[in-house]
Amino acid sequence: MVFILAVVVLSLALFLCLGFMSASGNKTMFMVKKGENFSTVASRLENQSLILSKKIFLFFVKLTNSQGRLKAGIYELSGNDGILKILKKLKSNSSNFIRITIPEGNNIKQIANIISDKVKIDKEKFIKIVTEKNLEGYLVPETYFISPGISEEELIDIMHNEFDKKITQDMYKRAKDIGIPFKDIIIMASIIEKETVKPEERSIISAVFYNRLKKKIMLQSCATVLYAMGVVKEKLSLEDTKFKSPYNTYLHFGLPPGPISNPGIESIKAALYPADFGALYFVSNGDGSHLFAKTFDEHVKNKRIVRNRKIGK
Numbered sequence: 001m002v003f004i005l006a007v008v009v010l011s012l013a014l015f016l017c018l019g020f021m022s023a024s025g026n027k028t029m030f031m032v033k034k035g036e037n038f039s040t041v042a043s044r045l046e047n048q049s050l051i052l053s054k055k056i057f058l059f060f061v062k063l064t065n066s067q068g069r070l071k072a073g074i075y076e077l078s079g080n081d082g083i084l085k086i087l088k089k090l091k092s093n094s095s096n097f098i099r100i101t102i103p104e105g106n107n108i109k110q111i112a113n114i115i116s117d118k119v120k121i122d123k124e125k126f127i128k129i130v131t132e133k134n135l136e137g138y139l140v141p142e143t144y145f146i147s148p149g150i151s152e153e154e155l156i157d158i159m160h161n162e163f164d165k166k167i168t169q170d171m172y173k174r175a176k177d178i179g180i181p182f183k184d185i186i187i188m189a190s191i192i193e194k195e196t197v198k199p200e201e202r203s204i205i206s207a208v209f210y211n212r213l214k215k216k217i218m219l220q221s222c223a224t225v226l227y228a229m230g231v232v233k234e235k236l237s238l239e240d241t242k243f244k245s246p247y248n249t250y251l252h253f254g255l256p257p258g259p260i261s262n263p264g265i266e267s268i269k270a271a272l273y274p275a276d277f278g279a280l281y282f283v284s285n286g287d288g289s290h291l292f293a294k295t296f297d298e299h300v301k302n303k304r305i306v307r308n309r310k311i312g313k
Contacts, residue, residue: 027078029097029145032090034072041070041090050079050086057083066091074099074145097145102159104141104264105193107227111139111262115155119146126152137186137259138163166265174272189271190259194223197288202270204292207277217280219249227260286310 028048032041038061042054051057060083061067074097075089100118102111108130112123129152130136140162146155175182188209196202209219222236228245241250246257263271279292281299283306291302 027076030075030077031099031145032070032072032075036070036072038067038070045077045086050077050081051083057087060084060087096148098148099143100146101143102139102141102262104267105261106141107261108136108139109230115146119148119150119155121150121152121155126156129153129156134258135160137190137262139262140166141262141264167268171268171272178272184255185268185271186263187255187259189263189267190261191219191221191223191256192270193261193263193267194227195221196267196270198290199266201290202267203273203275204277204279205282205290206270206274208279208282208292210274211278211280213254215280216253218251218253219255221249224249224256224260227256 028050030045030048030050038058039054042051042057042061045051045057046054064084064087066087069091071091076097077086077089081089098118100115102114106114108127112121112126115121115126116123130139133156135156139156139159142159142162144158146158171185172182175185180188188206191209192202192206196205209221212219220241224247225236225240225243225245226232228247229240229243241248244251246252247260249256277292278294281293281296281302282290283293283299283302285291286306286309291305293299293302
């Protein structure tokens with residue numbers, strides 16, 4: 001009985017050393033936080049398809065007397081590593097990766113600034129490559145773990161590959177079903193991202209812009225003008241709305257020629273699934289929310305309400 005058990009354990013160990021063929025073979029950056037234990041980490045490893053069984057992983061933690069030897073840090077892992085190799089990595093010092101978080105709604109210049117604050121890159125080269133490849137809008141806002149010596153091209157590839165991971169076939173199908181090219185979905189999502197503060201308003205603001213397009217009304221998105229001007233300001237002046245650029249939706253009907261930001265997945269979903277809402281106008285309420293109107297007269301009243309509220313403060 002003891003001999004049979006030993007054979008089973010040895011066979012299982014060999015199998016685990018070689019790795020699970022059904023686990024994900026993609027490399028991913030895995031972070032172990034300070035104070036985490038093997039049980040919590042094993043759950044996350046299983047959820048990310050890096051191991052197939054939390055129970056078996058914890059069995060080998062106990063078998064190898066690894067309790068209490070988990071080290072906080074950032075690790076590059078793959079499901080092909082197998083449990084024993086992953087366990088060995090998690091007990092060693094992690095690689096020297098740098099954590100960089102790119103918020104939703106940043107354009108390529110802003111992203112270049114964020115990255116260059118953490119990693120030594122050529123900002124102008126980064127912007128040039130993204131521009132030449134027409135990847136504005138396709139660099140996914142996310143937390144990345146970056147090697148200090150990474151090149152601009154490698155970094156762009158990593159961020160663009162996240163787009164392919166997050167955009168599902170159902171999303172492409174939805175765009176086809178509603179008759180909108182997917183590139184236009186991303187452009188719309190990039191505007192929604194910049195115009196929305198309250199998450200619950202994303203699909204409503206999406207509906208407003210689609211309604212305006214259907215009625216041949218200019219979008220008049222302040223965010224598109226600011227992108228064209230390359231500035232950040234709270235309110236546009238009348239002169240600003242006359243700024244000459246194909247991105248100025250006060251001067252040109254329809255969507256701008258390209259995305260004005262790199263939108264998050266929720267704004268892309270809002271562009272794919274606008275609310276069933278008949279409004280054509282919205283005005284900022286001063287607290288991140290908006291007042292919506294179906295007619296221009298209602299819009300004027302809403303603007304007056306907001307103005308009077310500000311005066312009364």
